[in-house]
Amino acid sequence: MYILELSEIGKETVWGGNSLSSLYSKHVEQNKNIGESWEICDLKDDKNIISNGEFKGKTLSYLIENFGEEFLGSACNEFQETKKEEKYFPLLIKFIDAKDKLSIQVHPNEEYANKNHGKHGKNEMWYIMNAKNSPKLLIGLKEGIDKTALKNAIENNQNIENMFNYFEVKNGDAYYIPSGCIHAILGDVIIAEIQTPSDITYRLYDWNRIDKNGKGRELHIEDSFNVIENIDASKLKSQRINKIKNDNLEINEIFSNKYFTTEEYIIKNNFSSKTNNKTFEIIINIEGNGFIESDIKDNIIKLNAGKTVLIPASIGNYRIKSEGEMKFLRVTV
Incomplete structure (x- = not known):
């Protein structure tokens, strides 16, 4: 086993831009609005391909x-004890431009997704990589407004845009979006998203947006x-x-739950670590350069x-050598 590179998967969207290629050198089509770059994914219809070493093309x-536990780690044994066809990689990592x-959308929990789609539910976190023009996120209903009031407003064709919370964000901010939470990203921002392995999204409202043929995108009111x-x-x-802070290293825990733990590292020189055979590790470089x-x-x-x-659980020692200051996320399960 060795540290793995994977080929990203670009996703064209109506709301996407071209910053993933211009700012982050993603190998995606520059003449299209690429809203997402899927970095680590192993869904049925979307699988990243390993691009280096012995397993290139796999x-x-x-x-x-x-390789089972040697690759995933002992903390992922629950994924190895299921039937062969049910084994899966427990996370999905993407960038959103x-x-x-x-x-405005919502994701299903594990039970609802499994029952209605035969898939996993979706819980995610957002880490703000690049914010401009004071961007905002929409998260949850305002205090005093419940989903019954929201449903009544939709059924009566009322404007619902003032029924939600809006949060202005800056670089380094992070939010957890559990299944069942209404949310939307409102433009002018690039986000690193760590999530459970699901592609199910229910659209509740799409700002009355229409395409060149005068049609709006499908909404999923009942499921929502x-x-x-x-x-x-x-x-x-x-x-x-904050877990560590000195002249050369700062470590901050961002979120930790039953699905994943995400930590932010800021290093000014070299950093050495060692996997513990319990979990694979994912390194997402946010700022700076190195090896x-x-x-x-x-x-x-x-x-x-x-x-x-992606660092397999059994790899042991690894080192990050920075060219000046680097900021990266370290994700484990």
Whole structure:
């Protein structure tokens, strides 16, 4: 096993821009509005391909089937004890370039997604990588407004845009978006998203947006109201916990729950670490440049801003060598 690079998957959207290629050197089509770059994914119809070393051309499914705990770690044993066809990689990592507003939407929980789609539910977190023009996020219903009031407003064709909370964000802010939480990204921001492995989104409202043929995108009103929960949005912003801070290294815990733990690292020189066989690790470089390497011969990868790599649980020692200050996220399960 060795540190893995994967080929990103670009997703064209009506609200996307071109910053993922211009700012983060993503190999996506520059003449299209690419709203998302899927960095690490192993869904049925979307699988990143390994682009370096012995397993070049293989998928994460291949590594799970052939290496199991050696790849994922002992903390992921629950994924190895299911039937063969049900094994899966437990996270999905993507970058979002929201040039325009996304729809107001909600994601299903595990039970509803499994029952109605045969898929996993979706819980996610957003880390703000690049914010301009004081962008905002829409998260949850305002205090005193519940989903019954929202449903009545929709059924009576009333304007619902003032029924939600709006939060102005800056670089480094992070929010957790659990299943059942109404949310929207409102443009002018690039986000790193860490989520459970699901592609199910229910659109509740799309700002009366229409395409060149005068048609709006499909809405999913019934499913949305089946899964919406009354969630206190004021508790969803990261209350980052500082774990280490000195002249050369700062570590802040951003979120930790049953799905994943995300930490923010700021290094000014070199950083050394070692996997513990319990979990794979994902490194998402946010700012700065450097290299990451393991003890495996020729296993060295350049870390430009926006680069994501996957470290198998059994790899042992690895090192990140920075060219000046670097900021990256470290994700584990």
